Amino acid sequence: MSRRGLVSLTTRRSVRRKGGELATAATRRLEDRHDWYATLSARERSWVGMVAQAGIANFIDWLNGTGPADTRTIFGAAPWELTRTISLAQTLELARTVVEVVEERVEDLARPGDVTDLRVAVLRYSSEIAFGAALVYAQAAEQRGAWDARLESLIIDAVMRGEVDESIRTRAAALGWDSVANIVVLVGNSPHSPEGDDPAGAVSAVHRVAQRHNFPVLAGVQGARLVAVIGEATDPRTRVRDLAECFADGDLVHGPLVEDLAQGAVSAHAAVAGHLAAHGWPGRPRPVAADDLMAERAVAGDTLARAALIETVAAVLAEHPSLLETARTHLDSPGLEATARALYVHVNTVRYRLGRVTDIIGYDLTNPHEAFTVRVALTLGSIVEDSSKVIG
Structure with a gap:
């Protein structure tokens, strides 16, 4: 038996006639009962109110057999951003509130013989809308996921290209990166x-x-x-x-x-x-x-790595001639004793100077890879210095 057959035309007309009152009552009930509603902005509350009103209108259409329990119609009354603002659980509370308002007024809305049938109709509508709300959120999540993925890809590209401007920062804020x-x-x-x-x-x-x-x-x-x-x-x-x-x-x-x-x-x-x-x-x-690969990056042609090595190693050691001499000599010697003999100093002096080199440039010349990094830096510094002399 259809819904129209269960509920008389007189009752259906009564529900339609009082649709405005039901929508107003549903909105007022939301304000009174749900704390989360009070935390919404004025615009967001207006969206929720529109959903409540659309819910009443859809119930009337459903009751009259002119339309299904259509969540797309109900939630289409508000932007899909509403699914970001309120949770699925809160949406179900919203749907229950709308249904409660109708259910509480069943005896006023229905003629005596239709009270039970109208209650049954309200319960059926409630279950259909609850299922539909879950579907709406699933679809919104899918759409949001696709949109977020596009935003994320756009931001990654901008970071890699060094083109993070105000528009990119705004997009990043939409993903919570403000x-x-x-x-x-x-x-x-x-x-x-x-x-x-x-x-x-x-x-x-x-x-x-x-x-x-x-x-x-x-x-x-x-x-x-x-x-x-x-x-x-x-x-x-x-x-x-x-x-x-x-x-x-x-x-x-x-x-x-x-x-x-x-x-x-x-x-x-x-x-x-x-x-x-x-x-x-x-x-x-x-x-x-990447900072531990400065030498490799410089050899591979990374101009920023080359500049950094010249500035932080070659230029710094150039300000300490004895340390620069010790570093160069040690890099060309098979060990501390050989370095000491080449410099005509005690081996402890070499150890002290190499310790000072580590202190001021952060590289330990007794570590093979770090020694290689310093060698590349000093080589680059010498090439730049010689090029400057030629140009000069």
Whole structure:
């Protein structure tokens, strides 16, 4: 039997005639009963009110057999952003409130013989709307997920290109990154193959790990590389190790810590350059900091690494002639004793001077890889100096 057959035309007309009163009562009930409603902005409350009114109108249409219990009609009264503002549980409370208002007025709305039938109709409508609300949220989540993925990809591209302007910051804010600081960019091999695997799986894996460890992250696949922009990474090594499982085998390189997304390109450039040059250090760890690959990056042609080595190593040692001489001599000698003989000083003097070198430039010349880095820096410094003399 149809709904129209269960409830008389007289009762259905009564419900339609009092639709405005029911909608007003439903909105008032929301204000009185639900604390979350009071926390909404005026615009958001107006959206909820529109949904409540649309719910009453849809119930009337459903009761009269002129339309289904249509959640698209009800929630179409408000922008889909409403699903970001109130939860599914709150939406179900909203639906129950609308139904309660109708149910409480059944005896006033229905003629005596229709009271039971109208109550049954209200309960049927309630169950259909509850199921429909869950479907609306599922669809909204899917749409939001696709939109967020596009935003995320756009932001990753902007960070990698060094083009984080106000529009990108606004888009990042939509993903909750308006106040995220302490940024580190991590670059490694993507676990998906170029033959057509969906890169969304790699990105989702990064998000799941970040959620588990409670830190913000943006991720994207660029060609064969997987890139992660990590926020609140005051301890970069820990955060990078947390995400290492999301990357395929191969080098995993993170850039230096920077203040915010606007400076993210600095970390991104270092990470990409380090990833390209990492093979130059056979004993490299995984993961490895791009700053620990300065020499390899410089040899591979990274102009920023070259400039940094000249400024932080060659230029600094040039201000300490005895230390520069000791460093050069030690790099060309097979050990401390040989360095001491070449300089005509005691071996303890060599140890002291090498300790001072470590203090002022941060590299230990007794460590083979760090010694190589200093050698590259001094070589670059000499080339620049000789070029300046020729030009001069």
